[in-house]
Amino acid sequence: MTSRFASVGVAGGGAWGTALALAAARAGRTVTLWARDPAAVEAINARRENPAHLPGVRLDPPLEATTDLARAAAADLVILSTPAQTTRAVAGALAPLMRPDTPLVITAKGFEAGTGLLLADVVAAAAPAARPAVLSGPSFAADVARSLPTAVTIAAADIALAEALARALASPFFRPYASDDVIGVEVGGALKNVLAIASGVVIGRGLGASAQAALIARAFAELMRLAVALGARAETLTGLSGFGDLVLTATSRQSRNFAFGVALGEGGSAAALKEAGPLVEGAKTAPVALAIAARLGIDAPVTAAVAALVEGRAGVDQVIGELLARPLKRETA
Known part of the structure; x- marks a missing residue:
């Protein structure tokens, strides 16, 4: 066991937090999982x-759940x-509770609405004594929880x-x-959710x-343009946290973002689907990513199409027609 990180705390009792808590426990760590819902905590500890969030998955090896964030x-x-x-x-709530220099590993994917900041920058501001890192891929x-083979990227400066x-x-x-390409790993994770909606x-x-x-x-080419403009390394985007994550998220109905896009394509309204369905990070990220692309002068037609759909500014047939009517160009120009 790596004594430096003998214990792992997980803040978030949803499917992904629970799966990562299991992964850490299987790696030999002592794990404490924080969740807001007392019923979820009771079920994890007693049953x-x-x-x-993960029905039918036995939480072995053991881990402890708590409603006490500290x-x-x-x-x-x-x-x-x-x-x-x-x-x-x-992160702000965790900040006064963690020891200085504790690594804080971010697993969400997106930009912060309002500021346009990447989440590692948000953590740096909200918990300045922590050491931000990013896990993506x-x-x-459900695959991680069931011990199906999975590879991810962990990035830190x-x-x-x-x-x-x-x-x-x-x-x-x-x-x-x-990896030490935090920007590349973060941008790949954020944008693939947007592009999966289009798929x-x-x-x-x-x-x-x-x-x-x-x-x-074409979506991957767009992801690459924007990520590199933000400071990412191109080779990061061809790896697990870029191309790998895009392929998975843009082709499987297990992906909330892909399933949301399918429902849009079948005639559902963006507003109704966001209200009724599970969390869809790409719908929140698309307008922010489009604003960043515009600021940097990056051509982002797929992101623009998704933003128009989720904001209700255009219908499916209109955005498809506009994409198909774009001027012909060299593929790599």
Whole structure:
């Protein structure tokens, strides 16, 4: 066991937080999982299950759940697994409870609405004594929870910290790769959710697999342009946290963002779907990403189409028509 990170606290009792708590426990860590819902905490501790978020998954090896955030914050490293738009509030609540220099590993994917900041920058502002890191990559909570083989990227500005975190969380079925390209890992994770909505729209509208493949390829080129303009390294985007995550999220109905896009393509309204459905980070990220692209002078037609759909400024057929009517150009120009 890596004694430096013998204990892990997880802030967030949803599917992904619970799955990562399991992954940490399987890696030999002592794990404390914080959740707001007392019923979820009772179920985890008494029945070894999180029925609301991971039904049917036995939580072995054991981990402890609590409604006391301070108990999770006291760990050697803390995983922040709450939605992107709650990052500032939860990091701020954790800040006075953690020891200085505790790594705080962000797992949400997106930009902060209003500021346009990446989440590592949000954490740096809200919890300045913590050491921000980011975990991202092609991974569904149910797969991780069931010990299906999964590979992710863990990024920190200090590569030695990223490598130490990867070692602390690694197990035979959960393989983290270390990186020091925090911007690349974050932007890849944020934008793939937006682009997965577009892929879902293509399928929901019945446009076929060929159109979906073309859309994913052009969407990846768009992701690469914007990420590099923000300071990412291109090779990061061709890895797990960029291309790998985009392929997974843009092709599977397990993805909330892809499923949301399918429902849009089938005729559902964005407003109704956001109200009735589960959390869809790409719908919140699209307008922010579009504003960033405009500020940087980056061509982002797929992001623009998704933003128009989720904000109700255009319908599916209109945005598809506009994309198909774009001027012909060289593919790599």
